[in-house]
Amino acid sequence: MVDIAPLRHFVTAFTELVGQDRGETELLDAGTRLLRTLVAEDDWLPEPFAAPDETAYRQYLLHCDPLERFSVVSFVWGPGQETPIHNHTVWGLIGLLRGAEFDQHYRAGPDGQLVANGAPIRLEPGDVGAVSPSRGDIHRVRNALPDRVSISIHVYGANIGAVRRAVFDPSGATKRFVSGYSNTILPNLGIGRPR
DSSP: OOOOHHHHHHHHHHHHHHTSOOOHHHHHHHHHHHHHHHHTOOSOSOGGGSOOOSSSOEEEEEEEOTTSSOEEEEEEEOTTOBOOEEOOSSOEEEEEEESOEEEEEEEEOTTSOEEEOSSOEEEOTTOEEEEBTTTBOOEEEEESOSSSOEEEEEEESSOGGGOEEEEEOTTOOEEEEEOOOSOSSOOOOOTTSOO
């Protein structure tokens, strides 16, 4: 049996963090430190939330704050899998737990078409990246490993599976979507209950 204590401690600390009156920059800085601690060790994620799929990446809900101030999700990437170019409409943190990922940010060019905003950022275990409408909210993420699964832990400033957001083609054309979650039964990992 996996000891999920690190996840429980993270959720408790993040609940306290979002309950404080902090600006986005301060919240993301403090949240980055918390997430970096969580993904520093790869021994706490239960197997059902680390299971890949051969056809598409998986997005498993680990925790959703009862007030939907934040959610914690494990993303599981099979070899070669990637997201479309998409946005979030809320802040987000990406912590690499296992494997490696490329995070490519985009911005609208003068003609409205999307262009790469810098080179792809390679995330290794323990690394944390951020997105938000104020910092840059459009990106594409892909597994950097051609032969292995990669797993990242994402924290968003909402119940991300219920947020109406968009995917983009390179021309900048948008298509609205709500991602939902890969797990059909919501987790009950004992978060918040005393041991």
